[in-house]
Amino acid sequence: MILIIYFLLPTISKAIQSYFVKYGEVKTLFKVMEALEAQLILIDDENKLITNSQFCFLQNRTLFAEGQTFQLPNYELDPFFENSDLLIDVFIQGNSEIYGLTINNRLFHANLKNKFTKLYDLNLTNDQNSIPQLIASSENLILASANNAYYLDFRNLENKGKIQNWQSRQIRYYSEIIDNYIFSAIGQDGLEIYFINQDYLSYRLDQQSIGLLAVDFRDFSIVKINGTNYFIYILCKINGVIIIELAIQNEKILSKLILKNIGSKTDGIALTMSFNEALFVAYKTKNQYYVIQFNIELISKKWGSVARFNISHKIVDIDVNDQYILVQGTHTHFLVYYLNKQDMIPFKLTSVQQFVLFDNYIYGTTSKNLFQFLPKIQPIQIKCFIDSDLKQIEQKYKLMYRTNQGWKQKEFKVNFNKKSFNISNNFIFFVLLLFLISILFFIAYRLYQNQREILTESQILEQKIRSLPQNRASKLLMPHTFRAVQPNAETRLHTNDFSDENTIVQKNKKIF
Numbered sequence: 001m002i003l004i005i006y007f008l009l010p011t012i013s014k015a016i017q018s019y020f021v022k023y024g025e026v027k028t029l030f031k032v033m034e035a036l037e038a039q040l041i042l043i044d045d046e047n048k049l050i051t052n053s054q055f056c057f058l059q060n061r062t063l064f065a066e067g068q069t070f071q072l073p074n075y076e077l078d079p080f081f082e083n084s085d086l087l088i089d090v091f092i093q094g095n096s097e098i099y100g101l102t103i104n105n106r107l108f109h110a111n112l113k114n115k116f117t118k119l120y121d122l123n124l125t126n127d128q129n130s131i132p133q134l135i136a137s138s139e140n141l142i143l144a145s146a147n148n149a150y151y152l153d154f155r156n157l158e159n160k161g162k163i164q165n166w167q168s169r170q171i172r173y174y175s176e177i178i179d180n181y182i183f184s185a186i187g188q189d190g191l192e193i194y195f196i197n198q199d200y201l202s203y204r205l206d207q208q209s210i211g212l213l214a215v216d217f218r219d220f221s222i223v224k225i226n227g228t229n230y231f232i233y234i235l236c237k238i239n240g241v242i243i244i245e246l247a248i249q250n251e252k253i254l255s256k257l258i259l260k261n262i263g264s265k266t267d268g269i270a271l272t273m274s275f276n277e278a279l280f281v282a283y284k285t286k287n288q289y290y291v292i293q294f295n296i297e298l299i300s301k302k303w304g305s306v307a308r309f310n311i312s313h314k315i316v317d318i319d320v321n322d323q324y325i326l327v328q329g330t331h332t333h334f335l336v337y338y339l340n341k342q343d344m345i346p347f348k349l350t351s352v353q354q355f356v357l358f359d360n361y362i363y364g365t366t367s368k369n370l371f372q373f374l375p376k377i378q379p380i381q382i383k384c385f386i387d388s389d390l391k392q393i394e395q396k397y398k399l400m401y402r403t404n405q406g407w408k409q410k411e412f413k414v415n416f417n418k419k420s421f422n423i424s425n426n427f428i429f430f431v432l433l434l435f436l437i438s439i440l441f442f443i444a445y446r447l448y449q450n451q452r453e454i455l456t457e458s459q460i461l462e463q464k465i466r467s468l469p470q471n472r473a474s475k476l477l478m479p480h481t482f483r484a485v486q487p488n489a490e491t492r493l494h495t496n497d498f499s500d501e502n503t504i505v506q507k508n509k510k511i512f
Helices: 002-017 425-467 472-477 479-483 489-495
Strands: 018-021 027-032 037-043 056-059 062-071 087-093 097-102 106-111 117-121 133-136 140-144 149-153 160-162 174-178 181-185 191-195 201-205 217-224 229-236 240-249 252-262 268-273 279-285 288-297 302-311 317-320 325-328 332-337 343-348 354-358 361-365 369-378 380-384 393-403 406-416
Touching: 002 406, 018 027, 037 056, 037 380, 062 343, 062 361, 087 133, 087 354, 087 361, 087 369, 097 133, 097 369, 133 174, 140 181, 174 217, 181 217, 201 252, 217 268, 229 268, 240 268, 252 288, 268 317, 279 317, 302 332, 317 354, 325 354, 380 393
Parallel strands: 018 406
Antiparallel strands: 027 380, 037 393, 056 380, 062 369, 087 097, 097 106, 106 117, 133 140, 140 149, 149 160, 174 181, 181 191, 191 201, 217 229, 229 240, 240 252, 268 279, 279 288, 288 302, 317 325, 325 332, 332 343, 354 361, 361 369, 393 406
């Protein structure tokens, strides 16, 4: 058995470290699940770099998606339908309803569960000065543009109307509904707040009420403290990121400037907040795009940058969840896994108008589609291919790859056009199990033999003792032998009549 294991282990070792590739097949040797980046080099037996051609290559980490897509209907027979119509914004209600707004104020509704789709012509007045944004309260969808706003009842989309108290502004960058308030960034006019439950009465935060010389608000993110208080992180093109504390009660709003001049003052594109209230801001400096992660300490009124992520393409918008930053570009987009500091996955999707992160799913709209998908990562893979079967080739490779714990390496050999002596993992397990069982049987057999030898020696010794005269020494050596054949003390008392004189031991008379 020992000789079998001695000759078998080298074969097993070689099978684990060597791979076999036949002519004409593109074979995936293995995947490196934990690798963030990697480099594959061809080496010789002395681990020196070889510069000639190689037949193996790295397939970098890629993103693939599982989800659903719903195409905007093309009513060719409808004379009122314009082929130039395209989707511009998206809103998610619950886990199954997607609403898309078109440039011509049509509403495209898709249900993820029953695959239901419907297109509604809203017949609303188009605002020529700005593209409307689709936002929603608990009961209504709201189309918000610079000059006008309209509400649509979720339960009956035919129930719609114009919001009369909506303020006409020169420009309106971004709007969001929190609780029963609409917050809207309106550039140099500041930040506008509408009270939905009070006929959309409005309040405006400007440079005077905030205490700044000038403002130009482009984007914001809101963190709710309690029932009436909020922290608003605002991207300002004059003052960088500023933080304002708001207290809203009934129709009264109290504001307090907490911090200002966070990050670059004029280069900001968009901002967002993560689940643990880390701040992420996208910037453009000359032709370079990047995202900065900030740590904000509101109690001590301090801030600092944590990490910088350089993006090789244009940034349009960003969103974040507890795993990654979703960077929206034009044709190329990125998932930046900010917990790993440098790990990012690019992916291509053309004509994207808007991305929305919700429950780890990515929702959005292209020019003609609403979509939902769950991003999954295809890890780094080692693949090999040879285009000739004229000769057998063996090559040695070294893989160097970076993980969260640092750099690692692995060496392996690839045999091209050679017949492989494959040993499956099940066979290796079976051999090792058989080896272990053999060892256990051997140990059990040795214990059994030892016990047999002890028992035999004991029996021989007992027989020798039985053959000896029954003197004191033999009784001490084997007391159980004699107790078994002698009557007990109680029996002797009843079967022998000892007189008083016989109870005295006579001199020189042995007891036994």
